Amino acid sequence: MTSKGVEIGVGLFVALGLAALLMLAMKVSNLSESSVNDGYELTARFDNIGGLKVRSPVTMAGVRIGRVSEIGFDSQTYEAVVNLTIDSKYDQLPDDTSASIFTAGLLGEQYVGLEAGGSLQFLGDKDEIKLTQSAVVLEQIIGQFLYNRAAQGGGS
Amino acid sequence: MIELLRYLGRWGLGVFQRLGRGHIFVLYVLAGIPGLLFRFRLVVAQMWAVGVLSLLIIVVSGVFVGMVLGLQGYNTLVDFGAEESLGVAVAKALTRELGPVISALLFAGRAGSALTAEIGLMKATEQLDGMEMMAVDPLRRVVAPRFLAGVLSMPLLATMFTAIGVVGGYFVGVGLLGVDDGAFWSQMQSKVELRDDIINGVLVKSFVFGIVVTWIAVFEGYDAVPTSEGVSAATTRTVVNSSLAVLGLDFVLTALMFNQ
Numbered sequence: 001m002t003s004k005g006v007e008i009g010v011g012l013f014v015a016l017g018l019a020a021l022l023m024l025a026m027k028v029s030n031l032s033e034s035s036v037n038d039g040y041e042l043t044a045r046f047d048n049i050g051g052l053k054v055r056s057p058v059t060m061a062g063v064r065i066g067r068v069s070e071i072g073f074d075s076q077t078y079e080a081v082v083n084l085t086i087d088s089k090y091d092q093l094p095d096d097t098s099a100s101i102f103t104a105g106l107l108g109e110q111y112v113g114l115e116a117g118g119s120l121q122f123l124g125d126k127d128e129i130k131l132t133q134s135a136v137v138l139e140q141i142i143g144q145f146l147y148n149r150a151a152q153g154g155g156s
Numbered sequence: 157m158i159e160l161l162r163y164l165g166r167w168g169l170g171v172f173q174r175l176g177r178g179h180i181f182v183l184y185v186l187a188g189i190p191g192l193l194f195r196f197r198l199v200v201a202q203m204w205a206v207g208v209l210s211l212l213i214i215v216v217s218g219v220f221v222g223m224v225l226g227l228q229g230y231n232t233l234v235d236f237g238a239e240e241s242l243g244v245a246v247a248k249a250l251t252r253e254l255g256p257v258i259s260a261l262l263f264a265g266r267a268g269s270a271l272t273a274e275i276g277l278m279k280a281t282e283q284l285d286g287m288e289m290m291a292v293d294p295l296r297r298v299v300a301p302r303f304l305a306g307v308l309s310m311p312l313l314a315t316m317f318t319a320i321g322v323v324g325g326y327f328v329g330v331g332l333l334g335v336d337d338g339a340f341w342s343q344m345q346s347k348v349e350l351r352d353d354i355i356n357g358v359l360v361k362s363f364v365f366g367i368v369v370t371w372i373a374v375f376e377g378y379d380a381v382p383t384s385e386g387v388s389a390a391t392t393r394t395v396v397n398s399s400l401a402v403l404g405l406d407f408v409l410t411a412l413m414f415n416q
Contacts, residue, residue: 006201009208010203012208013204013207016211017311017312018312020315024322024354028322029353057346
């Protein structure tokens with residue numbers, strides 16, 4: 001193999017490697033989405049966040065508009081404080097928007113679902129979402145269901 | 157009994173001596189790398205031998221590993237009605253573990269053994285001594301370019317292996333088994349993290365593996381007993397030791413990186 005051929009071959013090799021890296025970054029991972037870091041922050045307080053994690057999606061009408069950026073605990077009120085980063089494209093959320101924690105599917109991951117209210121005032125950076133609904137904990141529901149069944153069975 | 161103890165002691169001392177020689181050796185090789193930047197042609201020629209010629213086996217294995225993952229993952233996931241997650245399963249398995257590890261094992265077998273045999277044979281035929289007589293440092297002229305070429309090639313090969321593997325999983329999952337095209341990619345994109353899976357998983361791991369495998373390969377060659385048996389034993393040791401090192405280090409790296 002001539003020296004020129006070797007150099008061309010190695011050049012191709014490196015180019016292929018970089019192309020593979022680009023494909024992994026753009027097509028396989030979430031680089032194309034996660035570039036929206038220039039969002040604004042909202043906070044919401046929940047009694048129970050269930051299995052919510054940092055980077056869980058925040059959706060509105062089923063469309064992902066942001067991510068959970070931080071989860072903290074308020075030791076005064078014993079509530080979970082969840083910071084949401086919303087894409088700056090969506091800066092017209094009414095200030096009576098409510099936030100709930102849902103589960104995608106029966107066993108899927110948990111996410112924050114926002115529902116718009118009717119107010120004409122919009123939420124800005126660092127504002128708090130006042131209306132929240134906690135995660136549904138499956139064990140509690142099953143427990144309640146069994147309890148009800150037992151109560152019904154005793155009554156009849 | 158005393159003989160046995162003595163044998164054990166000699167063996168232990170030998171291991172530590174080799175370990176020490178290996179570390180001093182790699183320091184000399186690293187010292188030779190800055191000088192290579194002015195003679196990058198040497199590295200390019202070695203990247204041809206180490207990287208480009210390993211491409212075929214890497215690509216073919218990548219396709220088949222990805223296809224097998226797709227097939228097995230589908231069979232398991234379809235029981236739970238979660239075959240849409242096939243993309244995530246294939247991509248996570250490939251980026252975090254299989255991509256860097258299998259390509260490092262193949263690299264040790266394909267390129268590492270060739271490096272050891274080449275340098276060992278150079279030593280056996282006294283080419284290295286000849287260079288020294290001509291005031292050419294064989295560590296800088298022969299070993300350092302090969303070392304650098306191996307370290308540079310390994311991440312590129314592992315990246316290609318992973319990318320090809322994902323495509324192979326796509327062919328089987330979407331093409332043959334009928335998983336939804338959009339769900340395959342979108343679930344993958346929402347779960348695979350650039351920093352955790354691609355950079356830490358593929359690039360950092362394969363970079364570390366590249367250093368270890370190439371280091372073992374060039375050291376075994378340089379340290380080989382200069383006879384035909386010595387070179388053959390050194391080649392065997394390269395493949396065995398670097399495979400074990402890759403698998404052991406993989407556990408350590410996984411524990412460090414993905415231990416949340």
